[in-house]
Amino acid sequence: MGQTSGHQERSKKPEVAPSEVMEAEIEVQNNKEETKEVKAKNQKLTSVFGLADLKNEAIGLYNLGQSCCLNSLLQVFLMNIHFTRILRRITVPSSPAQRRSNVPYQMLLLLEKMQCGKRKAVGPTELACCLSEHRVELFVQHDAAQLFLTLWNLLKKQMKKPELVKELRDLYMICIQEHVACQKCSFEVKSKSTMLTLPLPVLDANSHRLKTLEDCLQYFFHPEELTGQNMCFCQQCGRKTTFLQSMKLVHLPQTLTLHLKRFCFERSSRTHKLSHSLPFPQELDLRQVLTESQCQADDSEKATWQYELFAVVAHSGSASCGHYCAYIRSLTDCKWYCFNDSEVCQVSWDDVKCTYGRSNLYWRETAYLLFYMKKHPQQPQPGVSECL
Template identity: 40%
Template sequence: MQEDGYIDLQLLESQEVPEDVCEVQSSKPCLSYSTGRFRNGAIGLCNIGPTSCLNPLLQTFYMNRDFTDLLLRIGELDDTVPVDRRFCYELLALFHDMQKSKDDAVAPYRFLRCLQSLRVSVYVQNDVADVFSTLLSLILQTIPDPYLTEKVRTLYTISLREQITCQRCSQQRTAHSDLLNIPLRVSHSKFHRKVTLERMFWRYFRSQEIHGDKTGCPKCEANRGVKVTQLRSLPRTLSIHLKRLSQKSMDKVNRTVSFPLVLDLLEVLDPEQLPSEECKTPSYSYHLFAVVAHTGTAASGHFCAYINSHKDRQWYFFNDSSICKVSWDDVKCTFGNSSLHWGVTACLLVYVQCEAE
């Protein structure tokens, strides 16, 4: 999708704030998130052409402290690391450039060359969930420490259990799967009815009839069954993909989808849809951390990000090299509106688990 240029905002480097205890007292490496005009580490990424949704996705990784704390522990790059295993090091180098830069934006040329060497297309139209999964997969493949790999995997992976019951012979079969995001399809509404994220989430996990050759029963070969989906385990960072591309017309669906600041899965799902007792999570409440949004049509447009900084709990708008403070009302503009053909719509929601009481 094509991107246009935007006016830069001057981001001035500031001194570290005294309350940044993490960098001063902790022996573990971590980003200070105290530089820039807003003193939260936020800095722009230069618009270097049709880079699709890469810039806003990189910002969601960079501003997620849980992720950067793990990435910083991979150590320094040396000559013994093969070229095809250097992706996570290049990502970390970009984050260091963003942390230390005195300019209003950083040009990620070196990081882009790394992606191109791995044959990842960044100058063509891409689906935001596909790019998100590609970046995470490359990170998991190139982290040198198996322990850190598992920690990052646990941070983002959603584990599901699907049970399919044959409608003819009642034969049951179970399958397990791991996802990096929950895909929720946004359908057209003839009367432009609004829908909530909670409702869509509930529909995804409810029991539903399925049919087709791929659902054939191994016992009686019937191709009709009932599928029940259950969460096996939940990550600390929960990503939800709002699939707004119509399957029939390949048009963008601008239907209004509202999403909450706090998503409480105990209020959304039934008890049997939640993880079993041995896999229970400390908290089922998630607060909204980032929204990757798209302006335009299915054929062209521009991606941006709204991110809630952990430093001051304020919302910021990341538009390539331009960053500004916004309100929750500004974020709600990404709910979508069927009457606005070129309106801004959320396509990827990133929730972070609330601290357990």
């Protein structure tokens, strides 16, 4: 097809086979339809996510193959009204390739899929493929604390609007001040830093079990003496001396994330899970837990340190294999739900308390990440954002 016959003069224009013409026309038409679809979807996002904050429905996520950890964390993000209010104001990437690799946008589309229709569960396939482009492995068992940090960093990095990045930091980032003081002289170093989670040990230095979440918090902020191999060089003394290291709490975000360090390394370099019981409260007042010496904040800041439990990411199984699920309190109906991949059901507080742990049941569910929400949010104070 497309060839001349006899002595007919060849056209100076390059010939194109009819099939190629048809394919080109089809491609142009598809591009037009894709452009219309994208524009329509982008226009729809504003209206859909204006209502998403009010619906806040419990929709499951299908397991794509060891994606229970990702599913649990996505549910915690997307059930947080304060987070979705930030998410629905992102800048939509201009090109299809940019949209495919943009984590905030793909998370936004997943939320749209969860909010539209009456499906009991949806698949996070596009978001998972997007994460794989950022070297987040699929079909492997993840650590929830590490994956939470990875997701948060990708969200912060790809949100182009500075005001949204600031809101995201205000929503999750913790500010602390570290003090390191020489015990031989008056030399002292102070430095501020931020943390996404407070990594709370569940054992003390002598491997004794800490009994409650409040004990873990107090132990985390308890001063530690740096001796022996841990001694530091003192500029004033001119040699290594014993130092006292302590941390003081400066600022707490609206969503406070506590990481219970239930996985520890044994001498054999094997990771071991600590499953003993560790109760945590529904209401947490940091003013009642920490002492004055453990805080570096004024009264107006500390007045907002009253929290209610919002979500629990729990792990069942051993350190080498297991399963994650999330218990989340809806911010609209104040009821607790268990998100176990595609299965979602309403539960009671007694069901949530079952994640306290129990030593004699090795495979029992144990809380791993705790998310607390401020009862009385406060507007950012001047100077606070500098340390964030």
